[in-house]
Amino acid sequence: xxxxxxxxxxxxxxxxxxLDRIGTLLEEFEREEIKSAIAxxxxxxxxxxxxxxxxxxxxxxxxxxxxxxxDYIRRLKRVKPVRFSPSSLETLAIVAYRQPVTRAEIEYxxxxxxxxxxxxxxxxxxxxxxxxxxxxxxxxxxGTTREFMETFDLKDxxxxxxxxxxxxxxxxxxxAEQVPLPLTDE
Amino acid sequence: xxxxxxxxxxxxxxxxxxLDRIGTLLEEFEREEIKSAIAxxxxxxxxxxxxxxxxxxxxxxxxxxxxxxxDYIRRLKRVKPVRFSPSSLETLAIVAYRQPVTRAEIEYxxxxxxxxxxxxxxxxxxxxxxxxxxxxxxxxxxGTTREFMETFDLKDxxxxxxxxxxxxxxxxxxxAEQVPLPLTDE
Amino acid sequence: MTATDSVxxxxxxxxxxxxxxxxxxxxxxxxxxxLHLIRKNEVDIxxxxxxxxxxxxxxxxxxxxxxxxxxxxxxxVMASTLIQIKSQMLLPTPVDSGGEDESGEDPRAELVRxxxxxxxxxxxxxxxxxxxxxxxxxxxxxxxxxELEEVVPEETFAEIEVFDLVDAFRRILAKAPKxxxxxxxxxxxxxxxxxxxxxxxxxxxxxVTFEDLFLGNLTxxxxxxxxxxxxxxxxxxxxxxxxxxxxxxxxxxxAVLPGDxxxxxxxxxxxxx
Numbered sequence: 001x002x003x004x005x006x007x008x009x010x011x012x013x014x015x016x017x018x019l020d021r022i023g024t025l026l027e028e029f030e031r032e033e034i035k036s037a038i039a040x041x042x043x044x045x046x047x048x049x050x051x052x053x054x055x056x057x058x059x060x061x062x063x064x065x066x067x068x069x070x071d072y073i074r075r076l077k078r079v080k081p082v083r084f085s086p087s088s089l090e091t092l093a094i095v096a097y098r099q100p101v102t103r104a105e106i107e108y109x110x111x112x113x114x115x116x117x118x119x120x121x122x123x124x125x126x127x128x129x130x131x132x133x134x135x136x137x138x139x140x141x142x143g144t145t146r147e148f149m150e151t152f153d154l155k156d157x158x159x160x161x162x163x164x165x166x167x168x169x170x171x172x173x174x175x176a177e178q179v180p181l182p183l184t185d186e
Numbered sequence: 187x188x189x190x191x192x193x194x195x196x197x198x199x200x201x202x203x204x205l206d207r208i209g210t211l212l213e214e215f216e217r218e219e220i221k222s223a224i225a226x227x228x229x230x231x232x233x234x235x236x237x238x239x240x241x242x243x244x245x246x247x248x249x250x251x252x253x254x255x256x257d258y259i260r261r262l263k264r265v266k267p268v269r270f271s272p273s274s275l276e277t278l279a280i281v282a283y284r285q286p287v288t289r290a291e292i293e294y295x296x297x298x299x300x301x302x303x304x305x306x307x308x309x310x311x312x313x314x315x316x317x318x319x320x321x322x323x324x325x326x327x328x329g330t331t332r333e334f335m336e337t338f339d340l341k342d343x344x345x346x347x348x349x350x351x352x353x354x355x356x357x358x359x360x361x362a363e364q365v366p367l368p369l370t371d372e
Numbered sequence: 373m374t375a376t377d378s379v380x381x382x383x384x385x386x387x388x389x390x391x392x393x394x395x396x397x398x399x400x401x402x403x404x405x406x407l408h409l410i411r412k413n414e415v416d417i418x419x420x421x422x423x424x425x426x427x428x429x430x431x432x433x434x435x436x437x438x439x440x441x442x443x444x445x446x447x448x449v450m451a452s453t454l455i456q457i458k459s460q461m462l463l464p465t466p467v468d469s470g471g472e473d474e475s476g477e478d479p480r481a482e483l484v485r486x487x488x489x490x491x492x493x494x495x496x497x498x499x500x501x502x503x504x505x506x507x508x509x510x511x512x513x514x515x516x517x518x519e520l521e522e523v524v525p526e527e528t529f530a531e532i533e534v535f536d537l538v539d540a541f542r543r544i545l546a547k548a549p550k551x552x553x554x555x556x557x558x559x560x561x562x563x564x565x566x567x568x569x570x571x572x573x574x575x576x577x578x579x580v581t582f583e584d585l586f587l588g589n590l591t592x593x594x595x596x597x598x599x600x601x602x603x604x605x606x607x608x609x610x611x612x613x614x615x616x617x618x619x620x621x622x623x624x625x626x627a628v629l630p631g632d633x634x635x636x637x638x639x640x641x642x643x644x645x
Contacts, residue, residue, distance in 0.1 A: 007237025008251035012517035025261045051193030065194040067509040081508040089497035112401035112446045115358025128533045131345045153504045163492045198511040263520045279541035285564045320609040343565040
């Protein structure tokens with residue numbers, strides 16, 4: 001009963017629902033019960049032949065289609081797949097790992113002007129202005145948004161993979177170039 | 187496999203899908219196979235404890251939350267945050283950047299009557315009346331509130347980015363809309 | 373030539389065919405180009421043959437110039453950095469210090485640090501792109517459900533960002549009458565801050581002294597903003613200043629009496645009554 005109820009809530013919600021939010025909506029039930037219901041639903045989805053899975057994203061839970069079906073779903077949605085240019089991805093990565101970060105810091109790390117890219121990421125709501133840094137000139141500082149976590153399937157910022165160790169990268173030698181960037185979805 | 191695929195299509199669709207439509211999308215599969223996949227999904231949903239059912243509506247199939255849960259689902263909508271309308275956002279922006287400001291000044295900038303929007307912002311406690319301006323007619327003057335600062339997570343009004351700071355981002359480099367690089371073959 | 377061959381050629385252009393490289397691969401910036409050259413030459417990043425890499429780097433810029441491509445300023449800055457490092461390495465050095473400058477550090481060290489740091493984030497970018505990206509690899513029901521169509525929601529706070537606010541203001545100014553343009557700088561804003569603070573401070577108090585308003589961090593900015601805020605409030609007749617004797621305390625009180633601002637048109641709680 002509770003499992004079905006939680007499933008129906010997650011189904012109709014147009015954004016991820018946190019355990020807190022579900023708990024508030026279903027005040028008649030204990031948090032622990034709700035938690036096990038969510039776990040049971042996630043298990044069910046992992047069962048053979050289901051088309052969706054329950055993912056933990058941006059601090060909440062959300063049903064998402066299995067990635068194996070992406071090609072077919074795009075036929076239905078008739079949408080161009082979202083694509084990110086290498087410069088947006090580099091900038092996003094720096095903002096994600098270094099936040100709160102200033103434009104000057106981003107530009108030092110990338111070695112190129114990044115104002116345009118940053119503006120574009122602000123427009124797309126993947127990056128937000130956190131405030132101003134308390135140093136001379138009071139530059140704006142940037143961080144990532146909830147949309148960023150939703151877009152990149154991140155449970156929270158702590159679940160970003162750790163940056164690889166410098167030594168490992170230095171050792172990786174020339175074969176790093178051989179991996180084509182998965183920037184397109186073919 | 188086909189069952190999962192059909193489930194994912196029905197799941198992501200915002201309108202009912204007819205057998206014909208699914209058949210066209212999944213041209214690799216036989217109509218009969220698709221039909222049995224749909225029947226199997228509907229059966230699965232009737233199983234104990236599911237929160238959704240597959241209904242036949244408007245000549246197509248659509249997942250719907252079970253009606254037993256309607257009361258709970260309405261709670262979800264009741265507390266759902268709504269987006270700011272462009273007009274209230276515009277008005278709020280003018281008050282934030284031009285305070286202390288009169289309604290006439292706001293309307294001059296926006297070019298439209300702003301009484302209703304202003305009232306709404308006052309109700310939401312994002313804007314407050316600071317006093318009356320000592321000019322004929324003694325118009326009320328408006329400013330932002332503490333709640334405004336909390337909503338935007340601002341330390342003080344000086345932490346609001348200036349127009350120039352945003353303009354600088356927009357002006358730098360035309361690479362914001364950069365075309366993805368031909369790193370993979372398409 | 374098969375499709376695979378052509379991809380191979382895009383990724384691994386001949387040593388000699390930098391022109392081909394330019395046509396097939398744009399670089400994100402000088403660091404990206406340098407990393408590419410280091411990889412292509414299969415050299416140790418901690419021991420970059422600076423003369424050879426500099427030569428190839430400059431060749432690349434030449435080809436770009438020949439093709440009439442815009443060379444971003446950053447590429448030129450890096451070119452001069454490389455040349456500088458190269459000349460430092462050519463300078464005669466004290467015995468046994470092999471290529472180190474007077475501080476004892478290899479002139480290439482700073483560049484190596486930047487390259488390694490950049491490489492980390494470039495890898496992180498690739499990792500991001502290889503995740504299950506929403507609306508590319510996976511899809512959600514991020515649209516209103518028909519079940520909820522008839523339910524009228526209560527209006528609550530929406531999630532908007534500071535950026536939305538600035539952006540809205542930019543749009544207004546873009547279409548507003550020309551004479552309303554003037555830069556909204558931090559100065560205006562800190563005066564607005566002080567106006568709000570002063571009104572808050574006066575709330576519930578009969579009178580305060582002029583000096584009371586200047587307590588806190590006495591930076592020049594703060595004093596100027598406070599002073600201008602007081603002038604503005606006087607102009608708006610929202611405060612009254614009185615001085616009992618010359619050189620005595622200046623007293624400030626709120627000029628708005630309780631209930632004064634209450635109007636039938638806007639039945640709301642008046643904060644400054």
